[in-house]
Amino acid sequence: MSEMDQLLDDLRVVYEKMSWLNGDKMKQALKGYSASEVHWLEFIENTPDVNVTKLSEHFFMTRGAMSKATKKLIAKGAIYSVKKESNKKEIYFELTEEGKRIYNLHEKLHQEFKERDKDIYEMLSPEILKEVSDFLQMYDEHLSQLIEKEQLKLQ
Template identity: 30%
Template sequence: MSDLTKQMIYDIYVRLLHLNEQKANTSLQQFFKEAAEEDMIEVPKNMTSIHVINCIGQHEPINNAGIARKMNLSKANVTKISTKLIKEEFINSYQLTDNKKEVYFKLTRKGRRIFDLHEKLHKKKELAFYQFLDSFSQDEQNTVLKFLEQLTSALESEHTDGTPGKPVK
């Protein structure tokens, strides 16, 4: 591969990262708009809280450690978010009768509405993405898949000094 091609790939990758940041803000605004259209007055103010609600909705019953693991967040961060979501009545906490030590979470009716709306919007995005992928051949899709798997693996194993880890093949 030529250095020019590598430079072009890197430049497009950086552009993609910037577009993704901008899109995240647009997605939150879109969520607020859709929520308003469905007469939802109270909505979490950030996407992480919405994603915690989604994680709970998909995995009920789930505890703090389970959410932290599935979302790659610290337990302290999950505690902070879940405390706020309980106060805002999007989720409830409870203990199982046979285990009084662990605290589990479940959605309230209000939380379920947020979960359902998030699922609906996510499904729309997923279908649009599949339609986009349909413009590529199966071989091209396999190459894209391999590239994304190795890029993700390299980013996940990135050293704390910012140098990339060796991709897993």
């Protein structure tokens, strides 16, 4: 196995272990919401002027699929739509109190998991963290470009 194959396999194994360790607690705390819905709420909370287009681009979904998803979140009482004075045409989304409750629970769980794992994080030097982060950002950009090419083929 090449070093790159080993690295990719290691990333997959770590991700699967994190999912196993965190999954049940997340599901119980965020009952009634899928992982995707929670991440959509997180994006809405942390991004200014979120509309269907921004959501669909960020999550690599069609606008139609994202529109259905936002309607579902509205029906759950987690978000509401709003039009701005400056742009009456465009519909934006914001979290309701329920959406903020889910968002805050999710953030609290992430902090709890980081605290649980802090011993391993503290073993890494800032230089190593920077190198790993740089690699992941480059890989992310590469994958984003590939996704964009594939999406253009579908149009």
